[in-house]
Amino acid sequence: MAERFEIGSRLRGESLVRRGLLRETEGVGQIRIMPDLNVIKIGGHGVIDYGRKVVHPLVEEIGELSRNHKILIATGGGARVRHILDIGIDLGMPTGVLAELAGKISEQNAIMISLLFSKYNGVRIHTEDLLNLPSLISLGMLPVVQGTPPYGLYEHPPKLGSIPPHRTDTGAFLMAEVVGGRSCILGKNVDGLYAENPFVNPDAEFIPEIAADELLEMRMEDMVLEPMAVELLRDAVHVKEIRVVNAHVPGNITKAVNGEQVGTLIRA
Numbered sequence: 001m002a003e004r005f006e007i008g009s010r011l012r013g014e015s016l017v018r019r020g021l022l023r024e025t026e027g028v029g030q031i032r033i034m035p036d037l038n039v040i041k042i043g044g045h046g047v048i049d050y051g052r053k054v055v056h057p058l059v060e061e062i063g064e065l066s067r068n069h070k071i072l073i074a075t076g077g078g079a080r081v082r083h084i085l086d087i088g089i090d091l092g093m094p095t096g097v098l099a100e101l102a103g104k105i106s107e108q109n110a111i112m113i114s115l116l117f118s119k120y121n122g123v124r125i126h127t128e129d130l131l132n133l134p135s136l137i138s139l140g141m142l143p144v145v146q147g148t149p150p151y152g153l154y155e156h157p158p159k160l161g162s163i164p165p166h167r168t169d170t171g172a173f174l175m176a177e178v179v180g181g182r183s184c185i186l187g188k189n190v191d192g193l194y195a196e197n198p199f200v201n202p203d204a205e206f207i208p209e210i211a212a213d214e215l216l217e218m219r220m221e222d223m224v225l226e227p228m229a230v231e232l233l234r235d236a237v238h239v240k241e242i243r244v245v246n247a248h249v250p251g252n253i254t255k256a257v258n259g260e261q262v263g264t265l266i267r268a
Contacts, residue, residue: 030237032180034133037070038257039184041147041172044078046189047247048109054248055116058187061253063120066142069257072133072181073122074147074172075113077105081167089162099155099164103148106168114144127171133179147171169226173233173242180238185256187247188224192264197222209265225266233268240268 014021040062047054065071084101093101114124123136125143127150136143147168158165169186176184195218196204212234216227223230224244233242245252245263255262 030180032238033131034070034137034179034181035238037072037133037137037176037179037181039072039074039172039176039181040253040257041074041076041168041184041186042109042113042247043186043188044076044081044106044109044168046076047187048076048113049078050189050248055113057250058247058253059113059116061250063117063122063142065254065257066120070137070182071142071257072175073110073113073117073142073144074168074175075106075109075144076147076168077102077109080105080108085163095157095162095164096151096153096155098162099148099166100152102164102167103146103150103152106146106148110144110146117142117144127175130175130179145175149174165226165228167226167228169229170232173229173236173239176239177232177236183257183259184239184242185253186225186242186244187253188244189246189248190224191246191249192244193224193266195220207264208261209267211267215266224264230266233266236268242266 011021042048042058047058062071062073081102084105085098088098088101110124114122116122120142121140122142122144125132125136125145127145129145133143149166149171151166155164155166172186173184190198191206193207193210194204195207198204212230215230225242229242233239243256243263243265245256247253252262
């Protein structure tokens with residue numbers, strides 16, 4: 001009679017929290033599913049809410065870029081997210097419920113933006129479709145996805161306040177990281193990162209380049225991107241920088257995709 005065959009595993013009997021074991025897994029190489037992919041986040045509050053005057057020229061610019069570059073568009077939420085969060089917080093909704101509500105708004109924006117990209121084969125996809133990106137892009141599609149990461153009801157409690165910490169900047173970065181993308185570009189309504197809010201202090205110092213640790217140590221009162229995206233950048237395997245650019249200025253996204261100096265570069 002044949003003996004029972006045991007499948008060998010280095011993790012057999014492990015708790016998966018032993019630090020020594022975690023160190024052993026550090027050197028294992030991860031595949032890059034789409035090393036040429038540029039993830040471009042179109043901000044809701046900073047871009048989409050400005051309407052036709054800002055969005056239509058941006059769609060044309062990115063659409064033309066997609067003819068020669070592999071691009072994934074992620075959409076932000078904007079004013080409607082702020083409205084639903086205000087109501088939800090006032091009613092005492094848990095963090096996970098707030099995250100679910102916010103995701104519905106960026107999803108609506110993804111539908112609209114994908115339709116604007118119709119002549120460039122724009123197609124709205126869901127976050128669970130990310131592994132289909134190689135096929136979609138090889139078929140000439142320009143995929144558009146909502147930027148809110150799908151933590152949903154399992155969203156992490158925030159360190160401060162009630163607002164869900166993983167929002168669309170973070171979602172765009174996580175998508176770029178999981179597929180091993182080439183770049184993560186955040187389109188905003190300012191020229192990049194400033195030491196203070198430039199709308200409050202027009203003389204605020206502009207920061208063209210900074211390391212993630214240095215930026216977090218500044219403990220800025222107001223930052224142009226989500227702090228969680230910067231925290232995750234420090235531990236990333238593939239994507240080692242985030243670039244923040246002014247999407248209201250024609251040509252800025254093109255410069256960022258081409259690797260030119262524009263906006264602010266945040267390094268891991």
